[in-house]
Amino acid sequence: MASFLLEVGTEELPTSFIVDALRQWQERIPKNLGEHQLTTSKVSVYGTPRRLAVLIEGLPTQQCDRSLEIKGPALGSAFVNGDPNGEPTKALLGFAKSKGIDLKDIFVKETDKGAFVFANQQIVGRETTAILQELAPAWVTGLEGKRLMRWGNGDLKFPRPIRWLVSLFDSKILPIGLENVQSDRISQGHRVLHPRPVVIDTAQDYVATLREAFVLVDGEERKKHILTQIHSIVELFGGAAEIPDDLLEEVTYLVEFPTAVIGEFEREFLELPQPVIKTEMVSHQRYFPVHSADNPEQLLPRFITISNGNPDKSRLIAAGNGRVIRARLSDGKFFYDSDRTVHLETFLPLLEKVTFQAQLGSVAEKVDRIRAIAKLVVEAIPNLEITAPDHGLIDRTAQLAKADLVTQMVKEFPELQGQMGYYYALSSEEPVAVATGIREHYQPKGAGDTLPTSLTGKIVAIADRIDTLVGIFGLGIIPTGSSDPFALRRAAAGVVQIAWDSGFALDLPKLLQAAIAIYADKNLLAKPSETVLENLCKWFKQRYETILGDQGIEYDLVNAISGTEDLSYTLQGLSNLIRIKERAHFLQKSRESATLSTIYEPIVRASRLAVQGDLDSMTVDVKAVINADTLTEVAEQDLYQAIAALPSHPSDEQLMQGIIAIAPLLAKFFDDVLVMADDPQVRQNRLNLLGIIRNYSRQLADFSAILK
Secondary structure, three states: OEEEEEEEEEOOOOHHHHHHHHHHHHHHHHHHHHHOOOOOOEEEEEEEOOEEEEEEEEEOOEOOOEEEEEEEEEHHHHEHHHOOOOOEOHHHHHHHHHHOOOHHHOEEEEEOOEEEEEEEEEEOOOEHHHHHHHHHHHHHHOOOOOOOEOOOOOOOOEOOOEEEEEEEEOOEEOOOEEOOEEEEOEEEOOOOOOOOEEEOOOHHHHHHHHHHOOOOOOHHHHHHHHHHHHHHHHHHOOEEEOOOHHHHHHHHOOOOOOEEEEEEOOHHHHHOOHHHHHHHHHHHHOOEEEEEOOOOOOEEEEEEEEEOOOHHHHHHHHHHHHHHHHHHHHHHHHHHHHHOOOOHHHHHHHHHHOEEEOOOEEHHHHHHHHHHHHHHHHHOOOOOOOOHHHHHHHHHHHHHOOHHHHOHHHHHOHHHOOHHHHHHHHHOOOOHHHHHHHHHOOOOOOOOOOOOOOHHHHHHHHHHHHHHHHHHHHOOOOOOOOOOOOOHHHHHHHHHHHHHHHOOOOOHHHHHHHHHHHHHHOOOOOOOHHHHHHHHHHHHHHHHHHHHHHOOOOHHHHHHHHOOOOHHHHHHHHOOHHHHHHHHHHHHHHHHOOHHHHHHHHHHHHHHHHOOOOOOOOOOOHHHOOOHHHOOOHHHHHHHHHHHOOOOOOOHHHHHHHHHHHHHHHHHHHHHOOOOOOOHHHHHHHHHHHHHHHHHHHOOOOHHHOOO
């Protein structure tokens, strides 16, 4: 078995491209090889800022010979008069010649389209090297990414210029060309620690040879190396490093031979809010913050940076990085001190000069709408009990929620929006509930992010997102595909997640309708109110369906909760958002306990037959639509009594137990009674019985959408 190495040497690549390119190769290359009948024992992909590489082990030197059944012309076209023993036609002779087949090897075979001639063609396996010479260039040119560019006079697009190619089949150079770069066995070592060419003798030697040239090509090896060094350093002075996953991955692909370096800054900068210090370190400088090991909340005036330079120069590197962070923190301290010279409320008029969306006005106008919608949010949550002071805190939070957008600090560091509002609100002696709500109303910022914990944060977070959704949908701007410039998927998902986490029985259609009315009164809608409401309800339905799927709810149960094509059922479900989650998880548990399977057939049959009647989909009071004295058959009388005994406002458990109790009576009803009787009154009574069962079960789910 053989090994193949392909290394693409470049100028420094963006981290994001390296990570994505390696993922693409890991998915595509094994599949690509399999399509060409090349088996492997292992495919390893490697990446550093200056190179992408793939090492394929356990390759055969040649494809296996194989027999391929090929189809020729129809029998009637292959032989004169369609007689297999007759003379071959030009069509058959041409087919045999083109495939290199002897006529004696032809055979006739019946297909679903009639009789055709076939032959077994023997295909001699090609040499693996020839196949790799065809495939390897496409692995490089087929990589997808942002901001690909051309350089020189070539047509090849790549994020950075390609400087060298290594292509080895075991120890032999496999000739491959990309633009004006031809493959060889010569790679390059570390720019500083080994600034010389590196000769790779065999494909299998790749990782070890580059390691000797101070290049750790394996990303996982570099990551472990980084973590080991960080932990060793902080242990020396009793600290604990904060290691965000995103930052760790980024620095892993910024270096080829990592060296952890400890740096420091003046203790006076610790007076700044921690988000300011950590934003400077993590987002801007790619430093790891250091906390006290005894008190994880206490930030130390130190940082760890991962150098790609000479470890012997670590002291000098630390000093240089220290000067940079001091300058940045000095700017932050100036902005922080300057912003706090005035009350946070002072910044509100400046929001009039900041545009939210060209057709929807300024951020100041958005704030006014958020304040109004926040009141509507409270009214749309019937199980929420709040006091008059709570109302005041919510309104004050909504009023100040966006004020920090025009502060000097947030202008310089936009990612601190909300965070700085919290500190400036406390500095302005606003209530803690208001400050906390300002900080939390941006949460969640994405999947897996922290949710608001304060009442003010929850209500204003929902109001802010509802305003954005109604405004953008009102203009007819509905995201399609992956394009979502206003993050409307995240906004709707955030509303659902907050409501579910808080146990809010949020009446979403009621809230949306009231918010749409605010926009209509201001002539800000480009679409009819009814259209906007329908589109938004469908949008929220898609979002909660996705979330339920992520929580392990099977797709047919999600459909049963939502109502596949029934908008009225969707609206009914959205009128109590927390019930959607409760019903879905209850159904999933019922399936896992096999309860669903015991009631499935009679309930689904009842639901499908009920559409033959004219009973609406809401009525569950059997006495209101059926006179018991008109029921003549024992089976229908028993079913009527069982339905009449059901609780009017059941819990999910009571509802399920009621359905379970009815199921055998319903099965007997179907056995003993002709539902579609000739007598109109009898038929109507029986259809109404089934309609009541359907409506009653629909309080839990649309059982007709559940798969057996």
